[in-house]
Amino acid sequence: xxxxxxxxxxxxxxxxxxxxxxxxxxxxxxxxxxxxxxxxxxxxxxxxxxxxxxxxxxxxxxxxxxxxxxxxxxxxxxxxxxxxxxxxxxxxxxxxxxxxxxxxxxxxxxxxxxxxxxxxxxxxxxxxxxxxxxxxxxxxxxxxxxxxxxxxxxxxxxxxxxxxxxxxxxxxxxxxxxxxxxxxxxxxxxxxxxxxxxxxxxxxxxxxxxxxxxxxxxxxxxxxxxxxxxxxxxxxxxxxxxxxxxxxxxxxxxxxxxxxxxxxxxxxxxxxxxxxxxxxxxxxxxxxxxxxxxxxxxxxxxxxxxxxxxxxxxxxxxxxxxxxxxxxxxxxxxxxxxxxxxxxxxxxxxxxxxxxxxxxxxxxxxxxxxxxxxxxxxxxxxxxxxxxxxxxxxxxxxxxxxxxxxxxxxx
Amino acid sequence: xxxxxxxxxxxxxxxxxxxxxxxxxxxxxxxxxxxxxxxxxxxxxxxxxxxxxxxxxxxxxxxx
Numbered sequence: 001x002x003x004x005x006x007x008x009x010x011x012x013x014x015x016x017x018x019x020x021x022x023x024x025x026x027x028x029x030x031x032x033x034x035x036x037x038x039x040x041x042x043x044x045x046x047x048x049x050x051x052x053x054x055x056x057x058x059x060x061x062x063x064x065x066x067x068x069x070x071x072x073x074x075x076x077x078x079x080x081x082x083x084x085x086x087x088x089x090x091x092x093x094x095x096x097x098x099x100x101x102x103x104x105x106x107x108x109x110x111x112x113x114x115x116x117x118x119x120x121x122x123x124x125x126x127x128x129x130x131x132x133x134x135x136x137x138x139x140x141x142x143x144x145x146x147x148x149x150x151x152x153x154x155x156x157x158x159x160x161x162x163x164x165x166x167x168x169x170x171x172x173x174x175x176x177x178x179x180x181x182x183x184x185x186x187x188x189x190x191x192x193x194x195x196x197x198x199x200x201x202x203x204x205x206x207x208x209x210x211x212x213x214x215x216x217x218x219x220x221x222x223x224x225x226x227x228x229x230x231x232x233x234x235x236x237x238x239x240x241x242x243x244x245x246x247x248x249x250x251x252x253x254x255x256x257x258x259x260x261x262x263x264x265x266x267x268x269x270x271x272x273x274x275x276x277x278x279x280x281x282x283x284x285x286x287x288x289x290x291x292x293x294x295x296x297x298x299x300x301x302x303x304x305x306x307x308x309x310x311x312x313x314x315x316x317x318x319x320x321x322x323x324x325x326x327x328x329x330x331x332x333x334x335x336x337x338x339x340x341x342x343x344x345x346x347x348x349x350x351x352x353x354x355x356x357x358x359x360x361x362x363x364x365x366x367x368x369x370x371x372x373x374x375x376x377x378x379x380x381x382x383x384x385x386x387x388x389x390x391x392x393x394x395x396x397x398x399x400x401x402x403x404x405x406x407x408x409x410x411x
Numbered sequence: 412x413x414x415x416x417x418x419x420x421x422x423x424x425x426x427x428x429x430x431x432x433x434x435x436x437x438x439x440x441x442x443x444x445x446x447x448x449x450x451x452x453x454x455x456x457x458x459x460x461x462x463x464x465x466x467x468x469x470x471x472x473x474x475x
Contacts, residue, residue, distance in 0.1 A: 061469055106422075113423035113442035120442075348430070348465060359424050359467030 011039035011049055011322060012077070012298060020395050021262055021293065022339060027051055027327040036313040039322065043082070047075035047320030048313075049299070053328040053351070055310060056300075060323060060356035064306040067358060069099045073303040075320030077400070080189075096243040102357060111226050112240070112361065115164070115218045121364040124164070128372045131159045136380050145387035145410040149257050152377075153407070154180060156369055157252035161245045164365075165203070166210065166217025174202065183250045185405060196242065203238035218244075248362045251295065254396070254403025255366070256373050259289045261393065261407060262341060263378070264386055269343045274378040282375040285343040286367060289374070291350035292341050294326035297402040300354055325351045383411045412456050413474045416444045420470035427466055431458035435471075444470060 013024035030037055031051035039049040050056050059065050068074060069081075076082035097108040114120065135152050142151070158179045162172050181187050181195035207223050211234075214220035219241055226232040232240070263270040273285050299322035308315040315321065329350045330338040336345075353360035360366070378384060386393070387408040394405040414434065416427075423442035427435035434455055436445040451459055463471040 061467070109422065110441070114438075114440060115442075116425075117423060117437040117442040118425035118428045119437065348461070355467050357422050357468055359422060361423075364425055 008038045008040045008046060011041060011047070015397065020390075020393075021265075021341075023294070023297070023324070023326040023330060027324050028330070031327050031331065036311050036315075041075055041077070042079060043076075045075065045320070047301075047322050048315055050321060050323050051327050053331045053334045056323040056325060056328045056351060057355045059302065059308070059310065059321060060300065060351075060354060060358070062308065062356075063102075064304060064308055065302045065321070065356075066101050066305050067099055067105075067302060068101060071303045071318075073318040073320050075301050075303070075322055077298045077301065096240060098243070098247070098358065105357065108240070109357075109361065111222060111231070112218075112244070115221070116361050116364055118364050121368050124160070124365075125368060125372065127163050128156075128160055128369055129376070131163070132156060132372050132376050133380075135159075136377065140381070145408045148260060148407040148409045149253065149404065150406070153253040153256035153260075154183065154249070156256060156373060157249050158245065160365070160369055161248060164218050165241055165244070166215050166219045167206065171202070171206075175199070178202075179245060179249055182246065183253070199245070200235075200238045200242045203241045204234055207234050207237055207241075244362070247360075248366060250401050250403070252366050252369055254295050254401050255289065255293065255370055257407045258293050258295065258403045259370070259374065260377065260384075260409075261386070261390075261404060262289060262293060263374075264384070265390070266341050269341065270378060273343060273374060274382060279371075279375070281343065282371050283367075284345075284347070285374055286370045287347040287350065288341065288343050288345055289370070290352040291329045291335065291347040293402070294329050294350075294352045295402040296352070296354075296400075297326050298400055299324045325354070381411045384409055385411065412451060412453075412459065414446060414449055414451060414459055415472045415474075416446045417468075417470040417472070418443050420468045422468045422470075424467050427462040427471060430462040430465055431455055434459055435462060 009026065013026035015022065015024050030049060035052040035055060036048060036050055038046045040046055050059060097105045135155050139146055139151050155176065158176055159172065162175055167175055178195040178198045182192050207219055207227065210220040210223045211227060214224055219237070222237055227234055227237055263273065273281065276282065302321045304315050304317055304319045304321065306317050329335070329352060332338050334349065335347065353363045387410040393407065396403045396405060421444045423437060425437055427444060428437055434448050434451045436447055437443065438445050459473065463473050
């Protein structure tokens with residue numbers, strides 16, 4: 001499908017004005033008319049845009065489909081992404097498992113699967129509850145209006161990861177300070193690099209301490225299992241620890257803030273959520289908000305390692321692919337009335353955390369954090385409301401992860 | 412219904428545990444799938460089918 005100029009459409013596309021929670025209408029049109037089609041990227045390169053749910057799942061699970069960011073056909077979404085791939089961590093040993101294919105991906109990922117198992121993560125619920133309640137206590141004692149992003153949404157995931165990794169309480173401030181710089185749109189690339197280095201150096205030193213005097217935390221366990229045995233160097237573990245923070249920080253924070261906004265715009269369902277005693281209603285709301293918001297809105301990017309026949313198209317060896325999971329999660333033969341937020345629907349089939357072997361490791365932790373947040377925040381601040389008009393809320397339209405830059409709230 | 416799991420393919424997402432906790436568990440030490448019941452009762456069949464569909468690694472196979 002080409003537009004009236006006979007050119008392939010550009011990716012990404014724009015959302016409709018006034019519909020900040022819905023994917024760009026252009027993706028919906030493609031899903032109906034040309035579900036596997038060429039799109040043009042920022043550097044005039046082209047890639048396949050895949051917009052149907054089943055095709056996305058099949059390709060993400062296909063062993064001929066690669067995440068190798070160094071492959072010449074990999075479709076980078078931004079100039080920054082492309083230059084990072086070219087200039088940093090060219091050696092496979094220096095790359096975190098998310099950009100590696102099997103078998104290297106499986107080897108490293110398997111070192112961290114156990115701490116993210118469902119029952120292990122569930123055991124963190126009292127800790128997450130304590131963190132969330134503490135932040136709400138501080139908000140209630142502070143001025144209003146307040147920016148929910150700054151005062152709450154960014155703090156929850158970084159404090160939870162601090163606990164999981166075993167960062168001492170006295171270092172939480174240093175940890176938070178540097179993590180903020182990394183996610184802030186005010187930060188220059190140099191400031192982000194320095195903050196990243198500060199955190200990796202810090203974790204490196206922390207691991208040295210834990211090798212000598214281990215605790216019960218994730219870094220101590222991995223230091224004993226993987227560093228002492230020579231499977232990972234101390235630096236590699238520090239980089240892995242940093243990755244666990246980075247992967248779950250802005251994502252979870254954005255779901256907290258954007259989810260709050262979506263619920264404020266659906267007051268009947270917010271009231272139900274606020275009043276419920278049923279953990280299944282809270283859990284269902286989390287899954288539905290993940291489906292509805294699908295904050296990774298720049299697609300899952302891959303490159304083909306062989307020719308792949310799909311539908312009536314042939315994806316060739318070396319072709320880039322972009323899986324637009326946001327519109328897949330709004331497909332009307334997968335989720336009835338898909339554009340409607342409905343906290344009671346069964347949204348478990350959503351692909352907001354991806355599919356295939358790279359399916360998000362942190363999903364159980366994200367799920368727990370969001371269950372605690374959505375199950376606590378509105379109950380403890382029942383008159384929470386926006387302090388500005390919806391039209392004045394700044395959305396992260398160009399961010400890799402969708403959300404809001406700030407969310408001024410009051411009560 | 413007979414269920415099998417492929418522990419080599421499993422990536423430990425735990426989606427099966429959330430969907431059919433009487434049929435699937437995760438190993439304490441490695442987080443990889445443990446099949447609790449290879450011939451689940453009819454009451455669990457729908458949950459098991461859903462678990463197979465949700466498994467991101469497609470590591471659950473069902474024969475009827």
